[in-house]
Amino acid sequence: MGPVIEMREVSKYFGSFKALNSVNLEVSKGEKVVVCGPSGSGKSTLVRCISRLEKHDEGTLEVLGSILTNDEKTSRAIKSKVSMVFQQFNLFPHLSVLDNLILGPTKALGLSRKDALDRAYMFLERVKIPEQADKKPGLLSGGQQQRVAIARALCLEPEIMLFDEPTSALDPEMIAEVLDVILDLAKEGMTMVVVTHEMGFARKAADRVIFMDEGEILEENTPTNFFKKPQTERSKLFLNQVLNY
Amino acid sequence: MNFCIRLFIVSIFLLLAGCSGESGNWGWYVIDPSTKSGWTNIKFLVGGFGATILVSLLAAFISIILGLIVALPSLSSSWILRSCNRIYVEFIRAIPLLPMLFWVFYGLPVIFKSLGLQVEIDAFWGAVITLAVSDSAFTAEIYRAGIQSIAKGQREAAQTIGLSYFQSMRYVIFPQALRRILPPLANQFIYIVKMSAFASVIGMQELTRRANEIVVTEYRPLEIYTLLIFEYLVLVLVISFGVRWLEKKLGSNESNMN
Ligand SMILES: Nc1ncnc2c1ncn2[C@@H]1O[C@H](COP(=O)(O)OP(=O)(O)OP(=O)(O)O)[C@@H](O)[C@H]1O
Ligand SMILES: [Mg+2]
Numbered sequence: 001m002g003p004v005i006e007m008r009e010v011s012k013y014f015g016s017f018k019a020l021n022s023v024n025l026e027v028s029k030g031e032k033v034v035v036c037g038p039s040g041s042g043k044s045t046l047v048r049c050i051s052r053l054e055k056h057d058e059g060t061l062e063v064l065g066s067i068l069t070n071d072e073k074t075s076r077a078i079k080s081k082v083s084m085v086f087q088q089f090n091l092f093p094h095l096s097v098l099d100n101l102i103l104g105p106t107k108a109l110g111l112s113r114k115d116a117l118d119r120a121y122m123f124l125e126r127v128k129i130p131e132q133a134d135k136k137p138g139l140l141s142g143g144q145q146q147r148v149a150i151a152r153a154l155c156l157e158p159e160i161m162l163f164d165e166p167t168s169a170l171d172p173e174m175i176a177e178v179l180d181v182i183l184d185l186a187k188e189g190m191t192m193v194v195v196t197h198e199m200g201f202a203r204k205a206a207d208r209v210i211f212m213d214e215g216e217i218l219e220e221n222t223p224t225n226f227f228k229k230p231q232t233e234r235s236k237l238f239l240n241q242v243l244n245y
Numbered sequence: 246m247n248f249c250i251r252l253f254i255v256s257i258f259l260l261l262a263g264c265s266g267e268s269g270n271w272g273w274y275v276i277d278p279s280t281k282s283g284w285t286n287i288k289f290l291v292g293g294f295g296a297t298i299l300v301s302l303l304a305a306f307i308s309i310i311l312g313l314i315v316a317l318p319s320l321s322s323s324w325i326l327r328s329c330n331r332i333y334v335e336f337i338r339a340i341p342l343l344p345m346l347f348w349v350f351y352g353l354p355v356i357f358k359s360l361g362l363q364v365e366i367d368a369f370w371g372a373v374i375t376l377a378v379s380d381s382a383f384t385a386e387i388y389r390a391g392i393q394s395i396a397k398g399q400r401e402a403a404q405t406i407g408l409s410y411f412q413s414m415r416y417v418i419f420p421q422a423l424r425r426i427l428p429p430l431a432n433q434f435i436y437i438v439k440m441s442a443f444a445s446v447i448g449m450q451e452l453t454r455r456a457n458e459i460v461v462t463e464y465r466p467l468e469i470y471t472l473l474i475f476e477y478l479v480l481v482l483v484i485s486f487g488v489r490w491l492e493k494k495l496g497s498n499e500s501n502m503n
Contacts, residue, residue, distance in 0.1 A: 051405055052404075053405070080406065083406070084405040090396075090399060091402070092403075092417055094421050103417075104406030104407050104408065107416065108406060108408055153406070155406075
């Protein structure tokens with residue numbers, strides 16, 4: 001069985017600025033990859049290319065067996081099979097928690113309202129906030145909102161989950177509740193690419209850690225080795241900054 | 246609001262002074278409802294409300310739809326579509342209402358005729374078309390600003406849960422933008438009502454035209470134009486009361502949105 005994500009020599013430009021520089025990456029089914037690196041190193045751009053929020057300019061990108069070109073049709077092939085969780089949650093503020101969850105299943109997957117609701121309740125249980133179902137997202141705490149966002153992504157029953165700094169916008173006391181939910185998912189075998197600076201999470205959950213700088217992947221390592229003996233000067237420097245703060 | 250009330254009270258005093266004064270500066274008899282001719286005049290003047298309201302409502306309705314059609318290309322990623330929007334908005338916005346009214350009323354029929362089309366444009370439709378088109382440039386900008394004010398993350402989230410462009414507009418962007426679009430749109434309606442006074446010059450029997458006609462026969466401009474101003478004042482106050490109510494209603498929704 002081949003990898004579910006395969007990037008070969010993928011580059012991405014913003015104007016003349018090269019945000020991704022010949023990135024090669026393979027992620028196999030069930031694997032958990034943590035991506036870290038300094039600000040502006042292209043981590044978000046990487047996951048956004050995989051979820052088709054950005055188009056890549058060079059190289060080939062294959063996700064779930066479909067080669068993704070910048071033709072809209074190819075991204076439809078992976079529609080709703082790749083889900084994404086954002087730093088800023090991006091819940092729909094005008095809809096209740098429940099309506100946030102059933103929007104994708106009913107409109108994009110064509111599920112009946114009843115089936116979508118069953119699914120929504122199931123995933124709300126999973127993220128441990130079934131009692132908030134009828135509230136507007138604005139009334140929830142940051143940690144709760146992010147868990148709703150995770151449930152919303154799960155409601156599409158995706159094969160790959162992408163997380164872009166899911167805890168960076170949270171108050172410290174709420175980080176654990178969100179990481180716990182992600183950790184549970186990891187244990188259940190979900191394929192995940194997680195951009196995060198939570199090195200404790202990387203240690204616990206990651207099969208592999210990827211270190212990026214200036215649009216390039218500088219290092220790929222197991223978490224144990226990455227923390228014990230990082231291979232590049234820049235990853236050493238980065239780890240010092242993140243761990244010793 | 247406080248200021249409005251004070252202004253209102255001052256105006257009432259001025260009017261009362263005019264009514265009771267024997268100096269002859271004021272001649273309220275022209276619209277004194279206790280006399281037969283005064284009553285006829287009042288009925289004639291107030292009879293303009295219907296036309297003013299109808300023209301304004303129709304023009305606003307068309308402008309709301311036309312504005313949306315004009316606004317949509319401005320949200321496109323294609324620069325050609327975006328420039329179509331810009332050209333329309335800048336061009337229409339630059340034309341003063343009165344010349345546009347003349348052009349539509351006197352000029353457009355000539356174009357139709359030269360095309361061999363038998364289309365008549367009467368004062369009513371001339372006014373409706375002109376008001377709607379000139380206002381549409383503004384409503385288009387209101388739509389554009391409202392839609393663009395919705396954070397980019399909303400569209401992206403909609404995309405990652407598999408919604409198509411139109412679905413994300415329909416279920417995610419537009420419902421949120423509407424809360425920001427409705428109050429300025431309603432405000433725009435006030436402008437339409439006031440601008441509809443221009444329709445008097447092409448002979449439409451609305452409030453202003455009727456006032457002019459009585460002024461010509463009675464030669465009492467002060468009293469009649471004072472009444473005219475109050476007629477508009479009442480109309481606009483009613484609308485702005487509605488706008489307030491709308492804003493409050495949407496505002497209380499907004500507060501538990503974020
Ligand atoms: N839409 C855009 N237009 C122009 N430049 C962009 C755009 N998005 C990202 N960039 C640039 O590309 C580079 C990589 O951005 P990216 O968001 O991927 O970094 P990041 O590693 O996620 O950083 P952070 O940790 O701050 O989130 C940055 O220098 C950024 O300024
Ligand atoms: Mg980022």
